[in-house]
Amino acid sequence: NAxxxxxxxxxxxxTGQSMTLQCAQDMNxxxxxxxxxDPGMGLRLIHYSVGAGITDQGEVPxxxxxxxxxxxxxxxxxxxxxxxxxxxxxxxxxxxxxxxxEAFFGQGTRLTVx
Amino acid sequence: xxxxxxxPAALSVPEGENLVLNCSFTDSAIYNLQWFRxxxxxxxxxxxxxxxxxxxxxxxxxxxxxxxxxxxxxxxxAASQPGDSATYLCVTFQxxxKLVFGQGTRLTIxx
Numbered sequence: 722n723a724x725x726x727x728x729x730x731x732x733x734x735x736t737g738q739s740m741t742l743q744c745a746q747d748m749n750x751x752x753x754x755x756x757x758x759d760p761g762m763g764l765r766l767i768h769y770s771v772g773a774g775i776t777d778q779g780e781v782p783x784x785x786x787x788x789x790x791x792x793x794x795x796x797x798x799x800x801x802x803x804x805x806x807x808x809x810x811x812x813x814x815x816x817x818x819x820x821x822x823e824a825f826f827g828q829g830t831r832l833t834v835x
Numbered sequence: 836x837x838x839x840x841x842x843p844a845a846l847s848v849p850e851g852e853n854l855v856l857n858c859s860f861t862d863s864a865i866y867n868l869q870w871f872r873x874x875x876x877x878x879x880x881x882x883x884x885x886x887x888x889x890x891x892x893x894x895x896x897x898x899x900x901x902x903x904x905x906x907x908x909x910x911x912x913a914a915s916q917p918g919d920s921a922t923y924l925c926v927t928f929q930x931x932x933k934l935v936f937g938q939g940t941r942l943t944i945x946x
Contacts, residue, residue, distance in 0.1 A: 752931060764936050771931045779933065811878060817931055819886065822867050824926070824934060826879040 723747050727812050727827035734802040734834045742797040742830050744812030750825075751817050753795040754779070755787065757808040758829075764811065770795055771817070802834045837862040841925050841937035849945050850917060856910040856940045858925030863903045866929035870899050870910050872921040873939070879924065882910070915944045 728743045746753065754769035766779030770789040784806060786798040795814075799806060809831050815824040838861045848854055858868070866887045871879040883892045883899040885908070891900040898911040912919055925937040 754933070763938060764934075766933055769933065813879075813934070815928075820884070822886070822928075823881060823884040824869055824928070825881060826871075828878040 725812055725814050725825050725827040727810075727830050729830060730828065731831050732833070734799070734832065736802060736804060736834060738802050740799050740802065742799075742810055742812075742832075744795045744797065744814075744827060745793050746795075746814040746825070747793065748814060748816070748821075748825070749792060750814040750821070751792070753789065753812065753814045755785070755795070755797045756811045756813065757781065757806075758811060759808050767797065767810075799832075804834045806832065807834045808832060837865070837927060837935045839925055839927055839935050839937040841923075841940050843940060844938065845941040845943075847943040847945060848915060850915060852915050853911070853913050854915055854942075856912070856923050856925075856942070858908040858910070858937055860906050860908070860927050860935075862927075863906050864929070865903065865927045866932075867927065868899075868901050868908050869926045869928075870897075870908075871924040871926060873924060874921045882923075917944045917946050920944045 725746045751772050755767040756764040758764050765781050768787040770776045776787050809829050811829050812827040840859045869884045870882040873879050885901040896913040901908045922939045922941045924939045926934050928934045
């Protein structure tokens with residue numbers, strides 16, 4: 722049982738480049754979400770999904786796109802990287818009811834935009 | 836709007852002590868409350884989940900309680916060890932709603 726798997730762990734981008742952060746879970750969770758964590762800011766919600774084909778914006782969605790074509794995968798796309806997107810990104814998943822609602826996080830992607 | 840507060844922001848204790856971390860929340864109609872730890876440069880590791888119908892959960896040296904009437908949860912750590920040093924986060928959520936995080940308590944256990 723792998724839990725929540727994020728790739729890559731580290732990435733350096735030049736301003737204006739695009740890339741996709743991958744997130745996969747093997748727990749058949751309905752709810753998946755992306756956060757960024759910056760010093761002194763806590764975790765801020767970027768986008769989330771409550772099931773395949775359904776996505777919605779969080780607190781800081783600008784500059785990011787998501788899609789949910791399968792239950793397992795929830796990739797985050799940076800359209801045109803900016804230095805302000807330098808951060809640590811975390812993917813999380815959970816079920817919606819009962820004990821399956823325990824949330825699990827990936828190990829994070831440390832992104833630097835130069 | 837749910838707000839979660841953790842006090843203290845930082846705590847330093849000698850090894851072997853029993854300690855309590857506090858979490859308070861404003862909306863008592865929460866669904867779940869979950870405690871995580873985060874080590875520097877690492878992801879969040881789930882410690883304990885307390886569902887809305889439960890009052891406490893235990894895992895090894897950890898015990899978490901939930902009192903919805905007072906809007907409080909506590910995480911009790913018995914016989915603390917240097918390896919317990921981390922930031923501890925309290926998180927509430929309901930159904931398909933987003934997770935609401937406290938700001939965390941940075942715990943240091945001194946050998």
